[in-house]
Amino acid sequence: MTASAPSASATDRVFNFSAGPAVLPESVLREVQEEFLCLPGAGASLLEISHRDKLFVEILHNAENTLRSLLGISDDYSVMFMQGGATLQFSAIAANLLRGTDKTAQYLLTGSWGKKAIKEAKKEGKVVTAYDSADTNYDRLPTAADYTCPDDAAYLYYCSNETIQGVQFGSEPECPASVPLVSDASSDFLCRPLPVDKYGLLYACAQKNAGPAGVSVVVMRKDLLDIADPNIPGYLHYKNHHDNDSEWNTPPTFAIYVLGKVARWLQNDIGGLAKMEELNREKSQSLYKIIDESNGFYKGHAQTDCRSLMNVTFNLPSEEMTAKFVSEAGSHRLAALKGHRSVGGIRASIYNAMPREGVQALGDFMTDFASRNSG
Amino acid sequence: MTASAPSASATDRVFNFSAGPAVLPESVLREVQEEFLCLPGAGASLLEISHRDKLFVEILHNAENTLRSLLGISDDYSVMFMQGGATLQFSAIAANLLRGTDKTAQYLLTGSWGKKAIKEAKKEGKVVTAYDSADTNYDRLPTAADYTCPDDAAYLYYCSNETIQGVQFGSEPECPASVPLVSDASSDFLCRPLPVDKYGLLYACAQKNAGPAGVSVVVMRKDLLDIADPNIPGYLHYKNHHDNDSEWNTPPTFAIYVLGKVARWLQNDIGGLAKMEELNREKSQSLYKIIDESNGFYKGHAQTDCRSLMNVTFNLPSEEMTAKFVSEAGSHRLAALKGHRSVGGIRASIYNAMPREGVQALGDFMTDFASRNSG
Numbered sequence: 212m213t214a215s216a217p218s219a220s221a222t223d224r225v226f227n228f229s230a231g232p233a234v235l236p237e238s239v240l241r242e243v244q245e246e247f248l249c250l251p252g253a254g255a256s257l258l259e260i261s262h263r264d265k266l267f268v269e270i271l272h273n274a275e276n277t278l279r280s281l282l283g284i285s286d287d288y289s290v291m292f293m294q295g296g297a298t299l300q301f302s303a304i305a306a307n308l309l310r311g312t313d314k315t316a317q318y319l320l321t322g323s324w325g326k327k328a329i330k331e332a333k334k335e336g337k338v339v340t341a342y343d344s345a346d347t348n349y350d351r352l353p354t355a356a357d358y359t360c361p362d363d364a365a366y367l368y369y370c371s372n373e374t375i376q377g378v379q380f381g382s383e384p385e386c387p388a389s390v391p392l393v394s395d396a397s398s399d400f401l402c403r404p405l406p407v408d409k410y411g412l413l414y415a416c417a418q419k420n421a422g423p424a425g426v427s428v429v430v431m432r433k434d435l436l437d438i439a440d441p442n443i444p445g446y447l448h449y450k451n452h453h454d455n456d457s458e459w460n461t462p463p464t465f466a467i468y469v470l471g472k473v474a475r476w477l478q479n480d481i482g483g484l485a486k487m488e489e490l491n492r493e494k495s496q497s498l499y500k501i502i503d504e505s506n507g508f509y510k511g512h513a514q515t516d517c518r519s520l521m522n523v524t525f526n527l528p529s530e531e532m533t534a535k536f537v538s539e540a541g542s543h544r545l546a547a548l549k550g551h552r553s554v555g556g557i558r559a560s561i562y563n564a565m566p567r568e569g570v571q572a573l574g575d576f577m578t579d580f581a582s583r584n585s586g
Numbered sequence: 587m588t589a590s591a592p593s594a595s596a597t598d599r600v601f602n603f604s605a606g607p608a609v610l611p612e613s614v615l616r617e618v619q620e621e622f623l624c625l626p627g628a629g630a631s632l633l634e635i636s637h638r639d640k641l642f643v644e645i646l647h648n649a650e651n652t653l654r655s656l657l658g659i660s661d662d663y664s665v666m667f668m669q670g671g672a673t674l675q676f677s678a679i680a681a682n683l684l685r686g687t688d689k690t691a692q693y694l695l696t697g698s699w700g701k702k703a704i705k706e707a708k709k710e711g712k713v714v715t716a717y718d719s720a721d722t723n724y725d726r727l728p729t730a731a732d733y734t735c736p737d738d739a740a741y742l743y744y745c746s747n748e749t750i751q752g753v754q755f756g757s758e759p760e761c762p763a764s765v766p767l768v769s770d771a772s773s774d775f776l777c778r779p780l781p782v783d784k785y786g787l788l789y790a791c792a793q794k795n796a797g798p799a800g801v802s803v804v805v806m807r808k809d810l811l812d813i814a815d816p817n818i819p820g821y822l823h824y825k826n827h828h829d830n831d832s833e834w835n836t837p838p839t840f841a842i843y844v845l846g847k848v849a850r851w852l853q854n855d856i857g858g859l860a861k862m863e864e865l866n867r868e869k870s871q872s873l874y875k876i877i878d879e880s881n882g883f884y885k886g887h888a889q890t891d892c893r894s895l896m897n898v899t900f901n902l903p904s905e906e907m908t909a910k911f912v913s914e915a916g917s918h919r920l921a922a923l924k925g926h927r928s929v930g931g932i933r934a935s936i937y938n939a940m941p942r943e944g945v946q947a948l949g950d951f952m953t954d955f956a957s958r959n960s961g
């Protein structure tokens with residue numbers, strides 16, 4: 212970690228199954244490294260140029276436009292880049308859309324992140340937990356029959372992919388046309404095409420599937436920008452960010468720059484979100500198949516109909532076996548596989564940037580490990 | 587900006603006088619570049635590893651400890667890393683220390699940033715502008731005789747260096763012992779030693795003198811952590827960040843990593859803050875001398891007794907001459923010199939990382955330009 216450290220080569224790299232911050236496309240990392248000291252045309256590092264510099268403004272606009280093109284986001288929606296992570300959004304959503312209204316905010320609680328979002332929303336107004344799968348440790352998702360949402364709710368909130376439990380909605384939950392649908396898409400943003408026009412607001416911190424930590428993307432229907440009481444804290448007020456094209460104050464320039472390159476990689480190298488979804492289905496199915504064919508050695512946490520494309524969660528017969536799995540995997544250059552303590556076992560996060568080869572290597576290891584340790 | 591772009595070399599670099607994001611030590615940029623693809627020991631880029639990874643936790647602790655050592659910060663103070671820029675602090679300070687109290691927050695208004703801070707504080711409680719130099723376009727600072735602060739104020743707020751106007755306090759403003767002194771040190775943090783124990787809270791966004799955009803440092807007396815109403819938005823609540831060692835949620839890992847390297851550069855390469863102050867005095871005085879000896883061709887904006895070590899602001903005889911200055915400077919590889927529209931003229935930001943050679947080159951250009959264009 213000093214200037215005299217040997218130059219790191221690609222062969223030093225492991226397959227990194229971290230849930231976030233997480234694996235990024237190697238080609239993007241190489242581009243960033245190449246121009247790190249001196250951004251072409253700038254005479255300085257990207258880190259050193261003003262956010263008002265036309266070179267950076269162009270980078271920011273290109274990032275927005277690539278997202279718009281990937282997701283088919285219309286002009287009815289604002290696309291904003293903010294700091295504070297997904298956690299700041301927990302508060303911002305309720306501060307903008309709930310505070311000062313007599314309405315209720317309706318939450319579908321399907322995992323750990325929804326629970327934290329509810330805690331923040333309750334500080335701002337009336338919150339109803341319209342569905343709650345805590346009893347089964349968040350292993351399932353609701354159908355339309357499992358909850359109701361009043362027509363006059365401030366919004367209906369859900370988390371499209373609960374990162375810790377590994378449960379993912381296959382499509383948007385039923386929501387009255389009069390109610391803005393709000394989604395925490397932090398851990399499955401850009402993993403597949405999305406019908407953005409079904410949403411009032413959707414947001415994602417970048418550090419799982421879209422870039423480095425330090426920036427979140429907020430996609431918000433423009434008519435919702437004017438609801439907020441102007442006395443909410445300025446940084447939480449979406450209108451400030453929208454009106455100033457994400458430069459109300461200094462944006463996290465480097466994180467936006469990397470995010471823009473990841474989006475361009477999705478568009479140009481992968482070929483768009485439909486193609487990305489195909490790859491993600493292939494990758495995740497190969498692991499779920501090994502789980503299902505392990506004669507119970509591996510037990511998936513999520514019910515089969517809501518298994519995540521992004522976070523494959525499963526348990527092993529014992530904690531000792533889990534520890535052995537993690538340790539042996541490490542010797543095979545398969546890193547960051549330990550599950551979250553609330554679910555235990557293993558979590559393999561296989562975001563967009565996880566190459567097929569990484570999933571294949573993990574699958575081979577799982578098969579071998581099971582055959583050596585079961586029965 | 588593609589992988590096939592020619593590798594940028596140091597000779598492509600200009601002297602960059604941007605007010606922020608701003609120049610960083612070239613040796614730090616080279617270190618980051620070198621280990622960018624693969625952080626030694628991690629098998630992955632710093633961007634890709636979990637904030638809970640022990641390698642990152644160590645980086646974060648080292649960054650904190652280097653700041654503690656540089657500034658002599660005692661255990662009575664918390665050091666926190668947050669997102670949202672200095673602007674989020676405008677709200678956080680008032681939400682934590684003013685909301686729900688019957689006290690007043692006292693503000694010394696000495697420039698553009700203080701004005702924005704006041705606007706946010708007013709949303710949270712009673713604000714008194716105890717001093718205001720708007721009448722002279724913020725060209726001066728108060729002495730103790732120019733304001734009063736009641737003993738029972740929630741806090742006394744000031745901005746130690748107004749980046750746009752280029753006015754800097756030489757020492758802490760007078761403040762009753764019972765009142766927490768709060769400082770926006772965004773643009774002069776780490777430019778000189780500070781008597782931290784005089785403060786209740788001091789904070790700085792990193793992107794001027796301490797690192798890249800995307801992280802702010804908050805130094806807060808620990809007894810103040812418990813004042814806040816627990817119902818303020820969670821991300822604004824300092825106690826959340828303190829109690830979780832800046833990992834209440836995912837911190838901006840890359841920005842903290844770079845900031846840590848900048849702090850280490852200050853300690854090891856520069857030799858600490860007293861030495862840094864000496865260099866900063868030398869650099870800024872060389873420019874102020876040229877201004878003062880230009881027979882009125884250059885007119886400093888700040889009164890001479892409060893000239894900033896960091897942002898040297900001055901006007902030229904006309905807007906045309908200013909434009910000519912900026913354009914010719916550009917051909918001499920002297921970049922980002924245009925002043926903020928509210929002051930006009932030129933602003934040369936010469937933060938810690940601006941090498942002597944850059945200031946020398948600017949000084950030579952100023953002398954030559956004046957001789958060619960005056961009289």
Ligand SMILES: Cc1ncc(COP(=O)(O)O)c(C=O)c1O
Nearest residue numbers: 296297298324374397416835836
């Ligand atoms: C679905 C989901 N929501 C919210 C968060 C919190 O994000 P942050 O740490 O950026 O606040 C995470 C992960 O950290 C997540 O996976």
Ligand SMILES: Cc1ncc(COP(=O)(O)O)c(C=O)c1O
Nearest residue numbers: 460461671672673699749772791
């Ligand atoms: C003194 C001072 N305070 C506050 C700010 C605002 O910081 P940010 O843009 O990170 O919110 C700046 C500069 O941008 C500044 O120079």
Ligand SMILES: [Mg+2]
Nearest residue numbers: 464465798799
């Ligand atoms: Mg930056």
Ligand SMILES: [Mg+2]
Nearest residue numbers: 290453456457
């Ligand atoms: Mg816009």
Ligand SMILES: [Mg+2]
Nearest residue numbers: 423424839840
């Ligand atoms: Mg990061």
Ligand SMILES: [Mg+2]
Nearest residue numbers: 665828831832
């Ligand atoms: Mg701490």
